Amino acid sequence: MNFNLERGTSLGVVGxxxxxxxxxxxxxxxxxPDNMTASGEVQFGGNLLCLPEKELCQIRGNRISMVFQEPMSTLNPLLPIGFQVAESLxxxxxxxxxxxxxxxxxxxxRVGLQSHKYSRSLYPHQLSGGQRQRVVIAIAMACGPELIIADEPTTALDVTIQAQILDLIAELVFEENxxxxxxxxxxxxxxxxxxxxxxxxxxxxxxxGPTKNVFEKLVHPYTRGLFSS
Incomplete structure (x- = not known):
């Protein structure tokens, strides 16, 4: 696969x-996973696939962050939320x-968990699913990364909370370029x-292609199948 992503732009990946x-x-x-390897290039100020783990650790969570789909598998259940956000800093x-x-x-x-309502000493299990996902977003955003990867960030949430989380991600990405x-x-x-x-x-x-163009043209049969399903 081959694609480019400019600074300050957003890319949707569907399938x-x-x-x-x-x-x-x-x-x-x-x-x-240990039983899988990637070949080719991921250019981000150098080829990420060629970097030793020590250098990757300096980029991961700092210049590139990821929001996973299930916050309870991302957050440490034994540590307060404030500590977990502060840890990356x-x-x-x-x-x-x-x-x-x-x-x-x-x-x-900034992600909607104001200190007068939500103590920084709370543990993940004391929050709702949407609140936990806000903590995950806070961890991802804390160091001011250049790239955010959000992998199905609203899958486990109800429709109303989904919209709030997506709006929050879009707002933060736009404000921080x-x-x-x-x-x-x-x-x-x-x-x-x-x-x-x-x-x-x-x-x-x-x-x-541009999202609007793909939606209008539906060139590939698989894309047409996705839209009709």
Whole structure:
């Protein structure tokens, strides 16, 4: 597969389950399972696929962040939410504990978890699904990354909360001039939230272009099948 993503733009990736959407994201992040390898190039100030793990760790969570679909598998159930947001700041930005806690609280405020309502000492199980996903977004946004990869970020949420989370991601990405890769099987989400899109089938890109153009033309038979399903 081959695609480009400019700074400040958003890319939707759609396709049926098992087509390789999430594996593509994990390859970019350098998080593929041990029994899988990626070849080619992922250019991000250098080829990410060639970087040693130590250098990848300096990029992952700092310049590139990922929002996973299930917050309870992302968050540590034994640590308070404030600590989990502050942790990446201490790791990547060399903040003191106090600085990291202060900045983490501001980030949590920004994602809608204001300190007067939500103590930074709360644990993930004490929050709703939508609130937990806001914490995951706060962790992803804390270090001011250049690229956010959101892999089905609203799958486990009800429709009303889905819209709130997507609006939040779009707002933060726009304000910080970040790039966004939004992975989903929901064509409506792609239509409303992305500038460009890719349609994937069996590990390959079968159609791509500006989102509006893809929706209007439906060139590939698989794309037409997705739209009619």
């Amino acid at each position: 049926e389950s098992g087509c390789g959407k999430s594996m593509m994201a994990l390859a970019i992040m350098g998080l593929l 201490r790791l990547h930005k060399s903040f003191s504990r106090h600085q990291a806690q202060q900045h983490a609280s501001k980030v949590l405020d 970040m790039s966004l890769i939004l992975i989903t099987h929901n064509l409506g989400i792609v239509a409303e939230n992305t500038d460009h899109m890719l349609v994937m089938y069996a590990g390959n890109i079968v159609e791509s």
